[in-house]
Amino acid sequence: MAGRAGRTQRLLAALERTQQRLDLLAFPVAVFRKSQDDRATSLAALIAYYAFFAIFPLLLVLVTVLGIVLKGNEELQRRIIESAVSQIPVVGSQLVASGGSGIQGHGIGLVVGIVGTFIGARGMARSFRRSTDTVWAVPWYLQGHGVRGFLATLGLLLVVGGGLVATSVISGYVVGTIDIGVSARTGGALLTCLLNVGVFAVSFRLCASRAVPFRSLWVGAVLAAVSWTVLQLVGGLVVTHVISRSSDVYGTFALVIGLLTWLFAAAYATIMSLEVDVVRVNRLWPRTFFVRTTLTEADRRAMASYVHAEQRHPSQRIAVRYDA
Numbered sequence: 001m002a003g004r005a006g007r008t009q010r011l012l013a014a015l016e017r018t019q020q021r022l023d024l025l026a027f028p029v030a031v032f033r034k035s036q037d038d039r040a041t042s043l044a045a046l047i048a049y050y051a052f053f054a055i056f057p058l059l060l061v062l063v064t065v066l067g068i069v070l071k072g073n074e075e076l077q078r079r080i081i082e083s084a085v086s087q088i089p090v091v092g093s094q095l096v097a098s099g100g101s102g103i104q105g106h107g108i109g110l111v112v113g114i115v116g117t118f119i120g121a122r123g124m125a126r127s128f129r130r131s132t133d134t135v136w137a138v139p140w141y142l143q144g145h146g147v148r149g150f151l152a153t154l155g156l157l158l159v160v161g162g163g164l165v166a167t168s169v170i171s172g173y174v175v176g177t178i179d180i181g182v183s184a185r186t187g188g189a190l191l192t193c194l195l196n197v198g199v200f201a202v203s204f205r206l207c208a209s210r211a212v213p214f215r216s217l218w219v220g221a222v223l224a225a226v227s228w229t230v231l232q233l234v235g236g237l238v239v240t241h242v243i244s245r246s247s248d249v250y251g252t253f254a255l256v257i258g259l260l261t262w263l264f265a266a267a268y269a270t271i272m273s274l275e276v277d278v279v280r281v282n283r284l285w286p287r288t289f290f291v292r293t294t295l296t297e298a299d300r301r302a303m304a305s306y307v308h309a310e311q312r313h314p315s316q317r318i319a320v321r322y323d324a
Contacts, residue, residue, distance in 0.1 A: 012290040020286035030285035043131040044268035051263045054120030125156040132207035135274045137305035160203045196225035220277035227269035
């Protein structure tokens with residue numbers, strides 16, 4: 001047993017030295033290690049939870065506004081709604097298949113939709129802001145609290161919620177005004193992806209409580225936009241296939257679970273995109289992963305930042321020391 005344990009330790013040590021020497025391996029390992037330190041899965045689960053309660057009222061607002069703006073042009077309104085709603089996997093295909101009858105917009109529906117969207121989206125925006133502060137290790141006293149935090153949350157709601165809806169409507173308008181085909185769908189996906197890069201860049205900047213320049217956020221914005229577009233296109237294929245083969249009762253549960261899974265995947269991909277920027281800007285690699293008895297300089301700086309993030313007052317002083 002001792003010999004087997006020794007061979008395992010030597011193998012792990014060899015893997016550790018290999019990944020630390022090669023940036024091609026060290027960087028993704030450092031991103032994953034930091035996501036573990038930040039509990040990225042828990043952060044993404046909280047965002048997905050609030051997003052679940054915001055998505056249906058948001059669809060109601062979209063349908064109602066389009067019904068008011070495009071009154072008298074029902075055909076264009078229908079094509080835009082179908083193109084925009086179909087970008088939401090799992091539920092989008094169900095709504096399109098029902099001919100749009102799954103959601104109806106009226107004057108009172110706009111009020112109800114706005115209230116419901118605000119309640120769910122506000123929780124989602126607050127969770128996203130706190131996740132961003134956690135990833136960037138922003139000290140607690142610099143994070144948005146009180147009135148400042150409320151205003152920051154409202155700004156984030158306008159940028160993220162309004163921006164993502166606007167990109168869906170714009171791409172839906174482009175696709176809806178031309179014949180649907182492979183080229184049209186490809187163009188709509190590319191247009192949505194390009195517009196989402198700007199949305200994510202602005203939202204990342206608004207979420208960071210400390211001043212983070214745009215040049216430090218562009219890689220994560222591109223990754224988040226690409227991930228979001230890919231999830232829109234292919235995220236619901238497997239789940240939709242499973243739902244189509246399920247019974248009515250099981251299909252209802254599968255629909256809910258599928259939507260929550262997709263929202264979690266989108267939130268997790270967004271947080272991982274933030275982690276890439278943090279590791280890249282702060283040069284937090286190479287990190288230890290297989291053998292954590294010997295810390296690298298990046299390990300020391302990363303773990304020190306987690307401690308400094310707990311600073312509650314500007315007058316508080318926190319020192320971090322490591323044993324030899």
